[in-house]
Amino acid sequence: MIRVELRKLLTRPRTWITIALLAGLPALVGVFVRTTGVGPRPGRGPALLSEVLSNGSMFPAAALAIVLPLFLPIAVSVVAGDTVAGEAAFGTLRYLLIRPVPRARLLVAKLIATLSFVLLAVVAVALVGLVTGWLLFGLRPLTTVSGVSVASEQLVLRVGFTVLYVAVSMFGVAAIGLFASTRTDAPLAATLATLAAFVASQVLDLIDAAAALHPYLPTHYWLAFVDLFREPPYWSNVLRGLGIQAAYISVFLGFAWAGFSTRDVTA
């Protein structure tokens, strides 16, 4: 079943179009920044983008920072929201369950396919970012945000960890999306519910009055990976972010399983 789900994901044109768009946007941004030479002023615009002007090796991380606030969560919401509800809408959910595929296995297969999509998308963005950075700005040893240069193996490690961190952040969105997808037979409704959760978190995160809530919001630490490019890297927020995501992932997967295992399938 897991192999079947992966095959479905990889043979669906939508998967590749989404990934192409995701990886294309940072490349486009890169072209503009290069041709105009205008980087965002410090403290404004996507994180790390201003560093890119002086060093292309920052571009993979900057590319992730470009798609992270909106584009990536939308893509993940679409894929995760489609998992179970999409099968229901096609009328294939009942045939899979009758086949029989045990409900737990179906859910696990859907989860693995969704996580694979996230990894694929994040790695694609980083790789295209690397190539773009190399072609447009040239790769130099890293000068960190803090102004100290570090060895290139350090850079590879940090970019690698950034990719993982962004992926884990998106796993949180995927878990919410999978849960929503088990609660409705309309994939669009599941996607919108996931986006609503994401937007609500973003809005609360902007409001000072809700400051007590901030450390518990799923999106609060999303950009904390920028701290990895300081010297020495600042781990505290990154670790907190991982903890928050772990909590959201386990809670929503638990809800998804509890609801789906005995639910009446009427689609």
Add this chain to the structure above:
Amino acid sequence: MSTVVRTEGLTKRYGSSTVVDAVDLEVSEGDLFGFLGPNGAGKTTTIRMLLGLVRPSAGRAEVLGRPVGPTLATALADVGALVEGPGFYPYLSGRRNLTLFDAAGPGGRPGDRRARVEDALALVGMADVDRRPVKHYSLGMRQRLGLAAALLRRPRLLVLDEPTNGLDPNGIRELRELFVELTRSGTTVVLSSHQLAEVELICTRAAVMVGGRVVAQDSVERLLAPTGVVVLTSPDLDAVAPCLVQLGGPRLLDRSGDRARIALGGLPSEALVAALVADGLAVRELVVERRTLEDVFVGLTGGETA
């Protein structure tokens, strides 16, 4: 003969409304079982409970000797089903769809997958289907493909909800022959249908469901037992009435031209013929009147539409 489907007091309530009310069904191995009832009678919900898609509020269901339910999927390994229309990935071809379904569940060697898919397609007359995606299929083709998906694993039990939807008369006849053929080779078939004539033609047993309850369940032969009325065609019909009076039991019900309906009143039909012939009356034709499934159905459902 073993029991293939058994439900005991199977009940489904949604809030305060009872959709399926204490249904006891019994389908034996080798049956071609017709499942009839007007729209909204609870047939599909019953079938969904049989397939573990919907959890019963009360009662239990057993398929091929094993209990079924949302957490008990393994009982369905030898069951093929078509429920409320076929479902496919519209962007893939029919073959790709069947291949995915075959790969999704247990059983069968992966190496035989292609052969299984081709066999199933051949069974429903789609052996030479092309590579276009299912979204470009006609309704009838989708229905056939759905049936092919149900037949993929050569199931011991086939549960088919309205399988002839969207097919033309020739297609319906082909499927009818396929069902009879499958039953002959040992498959048990449960067929829910609005086409009473279809059920009457091929089914061995039938259940009629109305308002969530099973109101009749018997062999089709017994459901269609003779009504005790014969239709007599004779050129000497005027002389028949006095003859009937002499016989005592039979009564002339109505008459049009040279044809009359006669209630036998317990007299065997051959005795009636003998008496008429002995009186020198010509008997051109005498037909024992049987109810059609439609009569039975209308009688049981109080005229609700099928």
